[in-house]
Amino acid sequence: xxxxxxxxxxxxxxxxxxxxxxxxxxxDSTAWRCGDLVLKxxxxxxxxxxxxxxxxYIREPGLRVGRPVRSTDxxxxxxxxxxxxxxxxxPEHRGxxxxxxxxxxxxxxxxxxxxxxxxxxxxxxxVADRVAWEEHEVPLEETKGGRWFEVLAGARxxxxxxxxxxxxxxxxxxxxxGDDIPGVVDFVPYYRPGEYGAAIVAVDALAWGxxxxxxxxxxxxxxxxxxxxxxxxxxxxxxxALNPRSTQASLDGLRAAAxxxxxxx
Numbered sequence: 001x002x003x004x005x006x007x008x009x010x011x012x013x014x015x016x017x018x019x020x021x022x023x024x025x026x027x028d029s030t031a032w033r034c035g036d037l038v039l040k041x042x043x044x045x046x047x048x049x050x051x052x053x054x055x056x057y058i059r060e061p062g063l064r065v066g067r068p069v070r071s072t073d074x075x076x077x078x079x080x081x082x083x084x085x086x087x088x089x090x091p092e093h094r095g096x097x098x099x100x101x102x103x104x105x106x107x108x109x110x111x112x113x114x115x116x117x118x119x120x121x122x123x124x125x126x127v128a129d130r131v132a133w134e135e136h137e138v139p140l141e142e143t144k145g146g147r148w149f150e151v152l153a154g155a156r157x158x159x160x161x162x163x164x165x166x167x168x169x170x171x172x173x174x175x176x177x178g179d180d181i182p183g184v185v186d187f188v189p190y191y192r193p194g195e196y197g198a199a200i201v202a203v204d205a206l207a208w209g210x211x212x213x214x215x216x217x218x219x220x221x222x223x224x225x226x227x228x229x230x231x232x233x234x235x236x237x238x239x240x241a242l243n244p245r246s247t248q249a250s251l252d253g254l255r256a257a258a259x260x261x262x263x264x265x
Contacts, residue, residue, distance in 0.1 A: 008032050008039045008081050015071045016083040037069060038086045038185070042077055050115050052076045054165070054187045055084070060108040063101060064089075064175070066185035087183040089175030095202070095211040099219055101182040102170050102201045106194030112165040114191045125168065128238035129190055132231050144246055145237035148258045152234060155265050159224050159231070161193035168235075170197060171204040192231075199228035203236055206260050207253035213260040226265050233261045 010020035018034035025032050031040045042048045052068035068076060069083040076082055118126070130136035134156065140146030168190045175183035190196070202219065205211035216229060236254055240246045 006041070008034065008041075009079060012079045012081050013037070013039065015073075015078050016069050016081075017072065018083070033086055034083075036086050037083045038066065039081050039083050042080050042082055045077065046117050047115075048082050049076055050117070050189070051187050052082065052084075054109065054112055054189070055184070057112055058105070058108045058184070060104050062104045062181055063108070064181055064183035066183065084185065087175060087177075087185065089177035089180070089183045091172060091174060092176040093205070093209040093211075094176060095205040095209060095215045096218060097176070097182060098171050098174055098201050098205060098209075099198050099215070101174055101184070102167065102198035103195070103222070105170065105184060106164065106166060106197050109165050109167075110194065114163075114165065115189050118189065118191055124242045125188075125235075125239050128242055129168070129192075129235050131238045132234035133192070138242070140238055140241035142241075144243075145241040145251055145254060148255060149234055149237040149241065152230060152237075152258060152262060155230055155262075156234075157227055159193065159227050161195065161224055163191050164194050165189050166192045166194055166197040168197065168200055171201045171209065193224065193228065195222050195224065196228050196231060198222060199225070199232040200235065203229060203232040203257050203261065206257035207236065208250075213263060216260060216264050220264070226261075229261045230265060233258050 007023055013023060013034040014020050016037055018037040023032045023034045031038050055065055056068050058065050064087050066084040066087050069085060070076060071078045131138060140149055167187055169188040173186045202215055205215060240250055240254055
């Protein structure tokens, strides 16, 4: 397999309509900027094609979207690379703006079909999601989040909201650029209620973004909000417990989030 640090070949940039010279690697990323394009190496063709379709599907004036770009002959993937429009910005700790972006995103993606590849996912986050939603059971290391999971899990109650494609990693990839509207450049899909994506954003903001319980309270009008927050924090706790590379800092953040979520149940 090609190294993900490899520069996209000039002919690939040209095929997507970009310049043949001057590609620059984006910071902390395997992606490269070629003019107004961003080229990413493809590691999973099925997921790449689905993501391109999902981002192309979104029509929401309250979001900037890094739209996928087809090659001159209509392909999403050329030579192991895929392309999208560059949108400026960086991730920032803007709790309310991020939750609002999640709400808008999931209203815009209601009609997306369930991805076929979800059933085949066996990565840590996929397993953790199923554990949080009581579809799977695995041992969780107590010292890495399993104890908090056990304490909170008994508060789960049935959720009657319809399922749809929901973004499970929005906060980490949401781009802000001054006063401009937030930008979305990727989509990590799960098939849960749309408001679950907003709940994950809120829990992540509590754990690692400096937010407090007031963020949860300001969005309490969302349907089934306490139960969705509970599922979101259980998801993150299970993922932390299952991840061999999880850190004490990540657990400390999740403990803080778990305390705040328990206060609104």
